Amino acid sequence: KLNKMRMELAWIVVIHLVGCLADPQDTSVLPEGFVDATQRSTHTNNWAVLVDASRFWFNYRHVANVLSIYRSVKRLGIPDSQIILMIADDMACNPRNPRPGQVYNNANQHINVYGDDVEVDYRGYEVTVENFVRLLTGRTQNGTARSKKLLSDAGSNVLIYLTGHGGDGFLKFQDSEEITSQELADGIQQMWEKKRYNELFFMVDTCQAASLYEKFTSPNVLAVASSLVGEDSLSHHVDPSIGVYMIDRYTYYALEFLEKVQPFSKRTIGEFLQVCPKRVCISTVGVRKDLYRRDPHKVPITDFFGAIRPTRVSTHRINVTLANEEDFIAQQDEEPLKKPFKIVLEPQFPSEFFK
């Protein structure tokens, strides 16, 4: 009799399951088209804010960190006009640099990350907490050059990369001041209120980096940190010929990943978040994705590290003719006559003073 009851129960369960699966009105299962639509990228342009906050020669690795990320981001398509690069000290022309004008991120010195076309927007003592917060919130002083402003709008995906020395809840700027995690959170909240970003990717490579993103409350922010609270981020290796540590571990492995990314790559941010496991990084990489509504494994990495520039062919014309072609011929005889001028050579050594 028990067996019979068990059979009946099993049948009831099976019928119920079949009924659930066959129910077209089941609202707990979202239609696939809707799920896909929410996972699609909605940005129209890309910006990057790359900050190195520490100075002095022995912090060479922080400059190498930020310049390497700058190179990757530029290679993947973000133009210089949309990259804000803040470097607190000059390593390339530092008197202690045995390779003047060059900054390397590897002891084999294959790539000069300083290059010929680096464009540093905030250099030296201009890298301060006040300037950084002014940049994020858009409240720059009157007369700030356009290339020094973050002109992002509601369709911009912004990448923020910070490196330097940090502690529990702060990042040290220039060895004299700190930015607290509360100020960072306030700045990003103000960006969200004024619709200055579509999605934000926040990367930090400092000691106890995870404390910097703890106070965030604005939506659409994905944050990754090289170490958790209480852990130190370690540097990778020393170059004996230059005499300082060249690069930090997290950025070294992040770069290894980014070097393999091409502009049309299908790698995802989810894979990028898993770069540098504990056995190579020694510190644990911290990730904050509760504020980010998309699945990181479906977001292409070029959403933040590359740039889209929408182009479309447009061959129509407005059929208006206002003047004949002859009227536009540059008048050759109207150019002003160039007066002949005499060249006077001064003697190289003013010997007349010594007569």
Place this chain on the structure above:
Amino acid sequence: METTSSSPFKPRRKDKDEDKFRIGATIAFIVVIIGIGVPMWWRTTTVYRVNLPSSDILSLCETSIKTAVQVAIYTKQPSRGQLLISELQAAFSDNEIWSVDFKQLSATTKTQEAHTPAVLEKLLLEEHPQSMGDFMFIEWANLQEDLLLTTERSALMRSDTTSNKLVQLLHAKILQTYRINQILSTDERMGAKSEAPQPAYDVIVSVLNPKPRLTHAQWNIAMAVKTYIEPWLAQVSGVSNFTVRSQWKYRVSIEADLKQVRDQSRLGRHYALQESALPHLLTSIAQNLSASTTDKPAINLVVYIPPCHTAPLHIYDSKEQRLTRNGVDAFISPPWGAFIIANPPERVCLAASNDKQPLPYQVSTTDNMQVMLDQLQKLLDISSELQIDGVKAVEIEQLEPRRWEYESFLRRSAIRHISTASSTLQSLIKLLDEISYIVIDDDVGAAITNSYADILAAKAALLGHRLADASALAKRAFVASERGFFDASLLAQLYFPDEQKYAIYIPLFLPIMVPVLSSFNMLRSVLQARRKAKQA
């Protein structure tokens, strides 16, 4: 100030006089420190904030932005006109954004005799003048398509055009409802992802000649720009001011893979530029166009003269189809700018391929300027590119945009400015509530209050059928709100949040406050003693 403990050298005297002085001194201290000092400290350390109409600003989103439009319909048969109007009114009855007023224009003997649509329109306008933003449907018998949009504020319709077509045209092209919905939507995924029209733009026309010694291209670009671009921009300066510059750039070449393609022309070959490589091409030249020397947002119009060894250059898509139309190879990239490929004429490159001296030639102004004008219209978002079945628009023949297109653009910009200014002011008020150490000085307060007043006036102007006023007021509101939100002084007390106020002042004032507070005890005991004495 010690009144309770006595020194061992002075005999303790319960002298009422001395008590009186002691009590008087204590009361004086209490009055000065707690009565005057603490309120004065509180007032001098409050964050300076001008009075703002916060609750009014926060309630801005409750009133929607509604626009009044008048649409007139002229038909030969009044019954048809009445039927159309009743159907149109039904279609627009419950609309939250539009308050459309339909007017019927009846046929008179003069209008029946009109020979051309232009004459008919003129006659109708004499009787019933239109104001900015209005529209008119005119019935015209010999028409090939269902609806033909003119360059003024009207469209010609056939005798059998249905009201559905009219509604479709109104929503899609005249009122551009889908774009207004995008602007007004509160969902950030659906909302407008581009910038609002800025108050000033810099238009930079650049001619690139990468090999000036081999390509002797001559062109008076300054005069071409002055003849074609500047007058056209003067016509569309209702929302933004434009300053135009032109420049020649030598030795700036494009970075793109060009494939050689054999063909039947006299040169035997041309070069193919892939459509997918166009974004990278723009990135490679953008740095060299000196667009960053200006403070205003820039619109770059580039004309590229390919050198003969890679000429003629045509754009191909991914399916190996050539995308040249009517001899034009050009593309746009909003909001950055546009690019035209001005291939040198065949005879010039033939001479170059035969190793002769480079032949100087004139770049064709009309060709390039006509394409440039169309590109500019698309970049400024004035042209409506939506295609509807059976609807055509008359080609532009004057150096001015179509009147209905431009006024739709003004209306859309006004709504955009009002919506952006409202959300900016609301964000600012919310931020002031959350972060209590932001200073609002007089200038910023005035900008915010003026912006709020202008928003209300602009909304009223839109509802009151005054589009020109609404456009100007909305622009003023937008500029003031941006100025107020992004003022540099809002960061003044960056390092002085509330918690630090207490942390700094408590170590200064606590040593003084402790004896004052403890003397309260002494006063209380004295008063109790007095009361006991009175009772006794």
